[in-house]
Amino acid sequence: MKEKKNLGRREFLKNSIVGAFGGGVYLSSLNSSPLIKTFSEKNKSEAQKEVEVEYRKLGKIDFKASLLGFGAMITSDPAVLAKALDMGINYVDTSRGYQRGKNEIMVGKVIKSRRKEVFLTTKTTLKGTNEILSDAEESLRALDTDYIDSYLIKSLGVRANIFDERGLNALEKLKKDGKVRYVGTSVHSNEAEVVNAMVDSGFYDLVTVRYNFRSDEKLEKALERAHDAGIAVVAMKPMGGRGGKGFDVGYKNKELNHFQAALKWVMNKKFMCSTIPSITSFKQLDENFNTMGMDLTWSDRKILYEFARATDKLYCRACDVCSGVCPDNVNISEIMRYLMYAEGYGELELGRDSYNSLSFSERASNCINCDKCVVTCPNKLNVHERMVRAHSMLA
Numbered sequence: 001m002k003e004k005k006n007l008g009r010r011e012f013l014k015n016s017i018v019g020a021f022g023g024g025v026y027l028s029s030l031n032s033s034p035l036i037k038t039f040s041e042k043n044k045s046e047a048q049k050e051v052e053v054e055y056r057k058l059g060k061i062d063f064k065a066s067l068l069g070f071g072a073m074i075t076s077d078p079a080v081l082a083k084a085l086d087m088g089i090n091y092v093d094t095s096r097g098y099q100r101g102k103n104e105i106m107v108g109k110v111i112k113s114r115r116k117e118v119f120l121t122t123k124t125t126l127k128g129t130n131e132i133l134s135d136a137e138e139s140l141r142a143l144d145t146d147y148i149d150s151y152l153i154k155s156l157g158v159r160a161n162i163f164d165e166r167g168l169n170a171l172e173k174l175k176k177d178g179k180v181r182y183v184g185t186s187v188h189s190n191e192a193e194v195v196n197a198m199v200d201s202g203f204y205d206l207v208t209v210r211y212n213f214r215s216d217e218k219l220e221k222a223l224e225r226a227h228d229a230g231i232a233v234v235a236m237k238p239m240g241g242r243g244g245k246g247f248d249v250g251y252k253n254k255e256l257n258h259f260q261a262a263l264k265w266v267m268n269k270k271f272m273c274s275t276i277p278s279i280t281s282f283k284q285l286d287e288n289f290n291t292m293g294m295d296l297t298w299s300d301r302k303i304l305y306e307f308a309r310a311t312d313k314l315y316c317r318a319c320d321v322c323s324g325v326c327p328d329n330v331n332i333s334e335i336m337r338y339l340m341y342a343e344g345y346g347e348l349e350l351g352r353d354s355y356n357s358l359s360f361s362e363r364a365s366n367c368i369n370c371d372k373c374v375v376t377c378p379n380k381l382n383v384h385e386r387m388v389r390a391h392s393m394l395a
């Protein structure tokens with residue numbers, strides 16, 4: 001693909017138009033980054049010959065991670081992960097709960113013979129100190145490894161959780177015992193507040209954060225602050241919705257699709273150390289891999305603008321404004337996330353598993369016969385319609 005290298009970064013910066021399109025799409029402040037590029041020729045297929053892996057330092061952590069990491073959450077085929085490692089991808093993200101524990105086992109088998117090459121991240125949820133410690137032991141067993149590079153507590157949606165002593169004590173002990181090298185969080189909602197709290201705490205090494213072209217300036221500033229403080233910033237959900245009914249806007253460009261444009265948008269942020277899109281197939285792997293090193297063009301911005309306009313009323317920004325508003329206690333933002341798995345990412349099984357892990361009282365069954373929804377979403381999502389759809393699709 002000629003586009004990858006023909007337009008130099010300096011030239012690009014000179015020509016690029018910086019600004020917001022509106023419509024909830026924040027597309028400003030592109031930056032180039034100092035990149036370290038190495039990729040052994042012998043590992044390249046014909047199709048990958050022009051692509052060089054970009055490595056960026058993980059904040060204060062002594063490791064250079066591939067800018068394209070591997071989100072293993074829904075990967076079932078170990079050969080896809082093995083090929084990614086062959087291609088030079090060295091950042092792998094999993095979690096205790098993914099695929100009911102099977103995902104860690106799969107990841108562990110693939111990385112076993114090349115453990116030192118890989119920066120391995122896994123996670124648990126916030127709970128009692130002893131429970132977190134026992135989750136970590138489970139993860140070590142499942143992953144068949146002596147240490148986890150980065151251990152995260154996930155979904156810490158409010159500032160107070162960052163300072164919760166149960167989590168801090170567990171993470172500190174794991175580090176002290178050498179079972180975990182670095183600690184962090186993964187953030188799905190209220191991202192700016194949580195990231196700023198992480199910086200204030202001075203405790204954490206790494207954050208994986210939901211970040212894409214739909215994210216706002218407040219979050220960008222928080223991530224820049226985290227980066228400046230030496231926290232490694234890793235983007236999850238960098239596509240802002242992928243595949244699935246309602247998210248297929250039928251973009252027809254033969255050389256590039258809107259998912260690549262979205263990934264480019266994130267990769268072009270200088271504070272971003274790595275990205276972890278979910279990768280389930282060789283096709284996705286190649287598509288994402290080929291995006292590395294590409295500059296973001298005006299045409300990409302146009303694609304993203306169109307994509308955002310077509311899907312804006314389906315995309316929950318997890319702002320949590322709806323939290324606690326429903327008199328029936330429906331857990332709207334979590335259910336929106338699970339609906340996104342099914343609709344936005346085409347992962348129906350994951351959406352169903354997640355939905356059915358909610359308690360009955362949190363599910364959307366009451367929405368079906370609810371005459372008047374009292375919840376107003378500032379981002380213009382039709383909460384009643386979305387909840388009814390989620391329940392009929394996922395229950």
Ligand code: SF4
Nearest residue numbers: 316317319320322377
């Ligand atoms: S449904 Fe709307 S209000 Fe609720 S979290 Fe999503 S974007 Fe925010």
Ligand code: SF4
Nearest residue numbers: 326367370373374384
């Ligand atoms: S439709 Fe009714 S039950 Fe469902 S979220 Fe809205 S207020 Fe709650």
